[in-house]
Amino acid sequence: MIPMNHYLALSIILFFVGIYGFIARKNMLAVLISVELVLNAVELNFSVFNRYLYPERLEGMFFSLFGIAISAAETAVAIAIIINVYRNMQSIDIRHVDKLKG
Amino acid sequence: MELSSNLIIFYLLAAFMVVSAILAVASKRIMRAATCLLFVLVGTAGLYLMLNYHFLAAVQLSVYAGGILVLFLFAIFLTNPKGDAAEPHDRRRVVMGIVASLCGAVVAGFIILKQFCLYPVSDTAIGDHEVNMKVIGTALMGTEKYQYLLPFEALSVLLLACIIGGILIARKS
Numbered sequence: 001m002i003p004m005n006h007y008l009a010l011s012i013i014l015f016f017v018g019i020y021g022f023i024a025r026k027n028m029l030a031v032l033i034s035v036e037l038v039l040n041a042v043e044l045n046f047s048v049f050n051r052y053l054y055p056e057r058l059e060g061m062f063f064s065l066f067g068i069a070i071s072a073a074e075t076a077v078a079i080a081i082i083i084n085v086y087r088n089m090q091s092i093d094i095r096h097v098d099k100l101k102g
Numbered sequence: 103m104e105l106s107s108n109l110i111i112f113y114l115l116a117a118f119m120v121v122s123a124i125l126a127v128a129s130k131r132i133m134r135a136a137t138c139l140l141f142v143l144v145g146t147a148g149l150y151l152m153l154n155y156h157f158l159a160a161v162q163l164s165v166y167a168g169g170i171l172v173l174f175l176f177a178i179f180l181t182n183p184k185g186d187a188a189e190p191h192d193r194r195r196v197v198m199g200i201v202a203s204l205c206g207a208v209v210a211g212f213i214i215l216k217q218f219c220l221y222p223v224s225d226t227a228i229g230d231h232e233v234n235m236k237v238i239g240t241a242l243m244g245t246e247k248y249q250y251l252l253p254f255e256a257l258s259v260l261l262l263a264c265i266i267g268g269i270l271i272a273r274k275s
Contacts, residue, residue: 005218016203021127024199073264079177080272086181
């Protein structure tokens, strides 16, 4: 069996690659892709902790399951908003979307 | 022997996922980024299979790789009039992103290293059995302790709200 910290290290790398993309990218869809990377890393962590620390229980697996469903819902709404922004401003660059900025 | 082959498969998958993730956030073409995200998600399904969560791997493949990726592709088609419009990278943002993610990764990696040097995890505690589908179904549909009917129903209401909200936001008024 693979040591648990290998999974955790992989999860850390994926999470912070996602954080980097969230800060550095300017296309809204690219930012959303980075958010998906972060969520994916977190769900991997949930199931790894469940499998290695409490293998007779199912809580972590169900957290991952509900997390996947919630991220699907979040993506659907975010993409609807992005399409609407594009229709109103002809751009999905986050530097151009500043109408709500005070 | 079996252990080493498991390790090799894990390392191959991990390297594949890390490279795809870095390409997904570094590539200037948004279409390529979405494809790399697909590779990361499929690799994660492979890791779930290695953890013996077969149902979770199936859900990951069908919801993430099947549903969310199609949403992304349609959004890219609908919002990109000039084809692959390359976005120029902003140096300040890139530096800020690298600094932030490196700081966080160093802190989290230090915590994990310290934890596993102090308390090495025992191999005897690891369950290697597959989760029975019947057990998952009972836990998902029960109302007792450690059963999940209420979150399940709340999630269905959330999905319905998201469907209606998505239609309402994205339709032409």
